[in-house]
Amino acid sequence: MAQSNKYQTGDQVKVRVDSPSHHYRTPTYIQGKTGVVVAICGRYRNPESLGHGGDGMPEQLLYRVSFAQNSVWDRYRGPSGDKILVDIYEHWLDPVGV
Amino acid sequence: MPKPHDMGGEPNDEPIDQSDHQKMDWEMRADALHQVLGQKGIRRTDEMRRAMESLDPDLYRSLSYYERWTAALELLMVEKGYLTSDEIDRKVTQLDQGAN
Amino acid sequence: MSEGHDGEHVHPESGEELSVYARRAQAIEALMVEKGVCSTSEVDQMMNMVESRSPSDGAKVVAHAWSDPEFKARLLADPRSALTEIGYSLPDTTPHLAVVENTEQVHHMVVCTLCSCYPRALLGRPPDWYKSFAYRSRAVVDPRGVMREFGLELADSVEVQVLDSTADLRYLVLPRRPAGTENLSEAELAKLVSRDCMIGVTDPHVPEGVAAS
Incomplete structure (x- = not known):
């Protein structure tokens, strides 16, 4: 079944801030940060369900999101072009500037 | 408060220790047992991660890699009804006696 | 107890x-x-x-990609089928692999801050340091400092991209082919490719006397 992607490569997205009691794969350091989708990595069963014996359905779209290092860390010491890329599932992302 | 595994960016000025320890036999067996149980669909990677993350934070930080795996596997196998902790205790005692 | x-x-x-x-x-x-x-x-x-399984598997793949640009393009686009071509058929249960290329402009370095995800199919078991709390904590915030400890000092003009493999992908870094290695065979090239440079904490090292002058 063809489902449309919520985001396209180049879109700005903001990572949700949350700490659910169940298992999840969005590191705390990247929550609340704004980045750009650089790749769409396919659909995968949802680890938040799989981790607790669930079937992982519906599958979640996984995005590779790029963040400027100096927007993630106040203490980043490298050049301003440096990036951190994190793989994040669609339901952890919110649109920016819409 | 992040869980103990969620450590990206946490203040840490330790240099990276690049030496690799010689894997012990039990570590290689534990590694292999995990993969075998994974192939059989008895435990999933995501469940193992969840079990590891549920360890007491001090315990998580004090155990070695395969010790963490073992603690998590025990949790899962008990939860899924394959084993009980008492059974494991008794088997440990039995193996200890057998080794003498 | x-x-x-x-x-x-x-x-x-x-x-x-x-x-x-x-x-x-x-x-x-x-x-x-x-x-x-x-x-x-x-x-x-x-x-x-x-x-x-050991890093020599990954090294062979890298050396082949260096020697055959068309294979390299296929490896970057669809690692699983490119690997099948050269005899590495990954089981269906193997996590998805992504290959990222280091260039003059961009240098990738891989970490898994949440656990220790690693491209075991091509590199074998991860080294202890990759699983260490020091690496998992520091790699995302101080990648250049970490690389320095592995002997790599990158110019500010190179963009460092750290990949945190948080989800279903395992990353393999395709390092830059060192200068002066044009005349080396694939087997000789493979010897230059260390495990650590396929994680991206360092670059391939060419021993003296190996590179053509």
């Missing part, structure tokens, strides 16, 4: 006490076998299989 530290229990092979968790791991395996969930030989076979 019943065992005292009175030196009564001596294991014949090592003379060293196994830790509480080592003994529990052994007990778990023994019980799973007794219950017929798995067999000892399955664990043995898996151990041999895991043991047979």
Whole structure:
């Protein structure tokens, strides 16, 4: 079944801030940060369900999101072009500037 | 408060220790047992991660890699009804006696 | 946990006490076998299989990509089928692999801050340092400092991209082919490709006398 992607490569997205009691794969350091989708990595069963014996359905779209290092860390010491890329599932992302 | 595994960016000025320890036999067996149980669909990677993350934070930080795996596997196998902790205790005692 | 530290229990092979968790791991395996969930030989076979994988597999793939630009393009676009072409057919259960290329402009470095995800299919078991709390904490915030410890000092003009493999992908770094290696065979090239440069904490090192002048 063809489902449309919520985001396209180049879109700005903001990572949700949350700490659910169940298992999840969005590191705390990247929550609340704004980045750009650089790749769409396919659909995968949802680890938040799989981790607790669930079937992982519906599958979640996984995005590779790029963040400027100096927007993630106040203490980043490298050049301003440096990036951190994190793989994040669609339901952890919110649109920016819409 | 992040869980103990969620450590990206946490203040840490330790240099990276690049030496690799010689894997012990039990570590290689534990590694292999995990993969075998994974192939059989008895435990999933995501469940193992969840079990590891549920360890007491001090315990998580004090155990070695395969010790963490073992603690998590025990949790899962008990939860899924394959084993009980008492059974494991008794088997440990039995193996200890057998080794003498 | 019943065992005292009175030196009564001596294991014949090592003379060293196994830790509480080592003994529990052994007990778990023994019980799973007794219950017929798995067999000892399955664990043995898996151990041999895991043991047979090493960074030399990844190094061969990298050397082939350096030697054959069309293969390289296919490897970057669709690693699984490109690897099948050269005889590495990954089982369906293998996590998805992504290959990222280091260039003059961009240098990738891989970490898994949440656990220790690693492209085992091509590199074998991860080294201890990759699983260490120091690496997992520092790699995302101080990648250049980490690389410096591995002997790599990158110019500010190179963009460092750290990849945190948080989800279903395992990343392999395709390092830059060192200058002066134009005349080397694929087998000779593979020898230059270390495990660490496929994680991206360093670059391939060309020993003196190997590169053409």
